[in-house]
Every structure is written in C-alpha cells, then in structure tokens.
Amino acid sequence: MKDFFQKVNSYVKEAFGASKYLFDGISVTFDHLKRRPVTVQYPYEKLIPSERYRGRIHYEFDKCIACEVCVRVCPINLPVVDWVMNKETKKKELRNYSIDFGACIFCGNCVEYCPTNCLSMTEEYELATFDRHNLNYDNVALGRLPTNVTSDPTVTSLKELTYLPKGVMDPHDIPLSDSRVGKLPEEVLDWMTSSKSTEELPVGK
Ligand code: SF4
Ligand code: SF4
Structure with a gap:
C-alpha cells in the first residue's frame, strides 16, 4: 500500500512539473503576441542602414x-x-x-x-x-x-525598426499604439512643432 501511495505521489509531482513547463512555454508565446514583430522577411523586406553606415x-x-x-x-x-x-x-x-x-x-x-x-x-x-x-x-x-x-520599389523598407523613438533600443519594447514609430526624423519634428504637439505625447516619445 505504501508503495502505491509513493508511486501516485511521484506521478502527481511529475504531472505538475510537466504542466509548469507547458504553461511557461505558452506564456512566452502569449507575451510575444503583444509585441511588435521584428523579423525581417529578407530580401523582400530590408532594414534601412543608419546615416553613418559604411558600405561599398x-x-x-x-x-x-x-x-x-x-x-x-x-x-x-x-x-x-x-x-x-x-x-x-x-x-x-x-x-x-x-x-x-x-x-x-x-x-x-x-x-x-x-x-x-x-x-x-x-x-x-x-x-x-x-x-x-x-x-x-x-x-x-x-x-x-x-x-x-x-x-527601391521592389523592396519594403522597414522604417519602424530603424526610426525608433528617442532612447529606445529594442523595437520589442514599443507598444503598438505608439504613432511615432517608423516616422522619419523630419516627420517627427514637423509633428512636434505643429499644434498637435501641444496635445498629450504618445507613449515612448
Ligand atoms: S580602402 Fe577600405 S581599408 Fe582602406 S582606408 Fe579605405 S575603407 Fe579603409
Ligand atoms: S588618389 Fe584620388 S581617391 Fe585617392 S585620395 Fe587622391 S584624389 Fe582621393
């Protein structure tokens, strides 16, 4: 009888351990659902090199x-x-x-x-x-x-991964509601100097 309870006990422990790993994995998946995608579908999509990029x-x-x-x-x-x-x-x-x-x-x-x-x-x-x-x-x-x-008309340039708001290093961190993401620097400047800039700034300014 004692053996039987020990087996049941270890089985329950293993089942809880397995379900914990399962939920850990699912929680990571759901966490990424809320984030901006950062995968670049090269060569159909390309990142814009920085202004000081040293290429050919x-x-x-x-x-x-x-x-x-x-x-x-x-x-x-x-x-x-x-x-x-x-x-x-x-x-x-x-x-x-x-x-x-x-x-x-x-x-x-x-x-x-x-x-x-x-x-x-x-x-x-x-x-x-x-x-x-x-x-x-x-x-x-x-x-x-x-x-x-x-x-290049054959390529989709990914501005939202290049022109990040000031101080942001990881595009994952920016909420989808942030309207400044992907705006060219001059567009952001226009927006800031326009009358709209007196309104509340979007997240991640
Ligand atoms: S040729 Fe290339 S390695 Fe030489 S100075 Fe110019 S950039 Fe540098
Ligand atoms: S040789 Fe020509 S490319 Fe090289 S430094 Fe002189 S002017 Fe510039």
Whole structure:
C-alpha cells in the first residue's frame, strides 16, 4: 500500500512539473503576441542602414587627382591608383583606380582624407559574390551610382525598426499604439512643432 501511495505521489509531482513547463512555454508565446514583430522577411523586406553606415565605397573618376593620399592612410595600402606622368603637361594622368572589397575593412580612412572628396561611403551592403576576385572593383564598378533601400520599389523598407523613438533600443519594447514609430526624423519634428504637439505625447516619445 505504501508503495502505491509513493508511486501516485511521484506521478502527481511529475504531472505538475510537466504542466509548469507547458504553461511557461505558452506564456512566452502569449507575451510575444503583444509585441511588435521584428523579423525581417529578407530580401523582400530590408532594414534601412543608419546615416553613418559604411558600405561599398563610391568613387568619382573625374574628381580624382591621383595624389595617393587614400593609399597612404589605408591601414593595408589597399587602393590601387594607376597613373602615368605626362611629360608634356608635366601632370599625372589617371588610368585606373581600384579597391578590393575582399580585403577592405570599411574603416573609412580613405574617404575621410581624400582631398577632393571623390570617395564616399554608400549604404550598399550586399556585396556577396561566388568568386572573391569579383570583389576587386575597378573605377567603373566603383563609380556606379549606389542603390538605396528606400528608393527601391521592389523592396519594403522597414522604417519602424530603424526610426525608433528617442532612447529606445529594442523595437520589442514599443507598444503598438505608439504613432511615432517608423516616422522619419523630419516627420517627427514637423509633428512636434505643429499644434498637435501641444496635445498629450504618445507613449515612448
Ligand atoms: S585620395 Fe582621393 S584624389 Fe587622391 S588618389 Fe585617392 S581617391 Fe584620388
Ligand atoms: S575603407 Fe579603409 S581599408 Fe577600405 S580602402 Fe579605405 S582606408 Fe582602406
């Protein structure tokens, strides 16, 4: 008889333990139902890179004076500036310019120090190729106008995960009722300076 009660006791304990784990799991699921979704359905949806994002470098051939400052400030002397000296004009003639993005660490030094501002960082981050040699961009590839997530009609840009209210780091934390989420900074400024801003501010201002 004693054995029987011990077995029943342990069975009940195990059943309670199992149901506790079950309810823990369900409570996590219900907790997420109240939150904003943060999954990005790439490549149909894309996040907007931040304003200071350092992506593929853009290069303007016509502005380059072949001074090679970009080579000297690069931690790995990466840019290749191919020029010849014109003996008649006694000026450098630029032939080609290239940067190998397979080796570039996107530090931005070359962009920072270029005296003619012919280099700039773009928002492009999709540089994957099947062959690493294709990452060596010449002046034609570097000169291609950069693509932009917000101007690409085939992509849904996720502003609400990028333009978060001030002080918010996690989009999960913002209530669905917050009207400022996903507004561009200038839109928020307009809204704040308009007469509506005298009304009660939405949550997460
Ligand atoms: S620093 Fe600028 S101007 Fe000078 S070689 Fe490099 S890209 Fe050209
Ligand atoms: S971003 Fe940095 S590593 Fe890349 S080419 Fe410019 S200086 Fe060199």
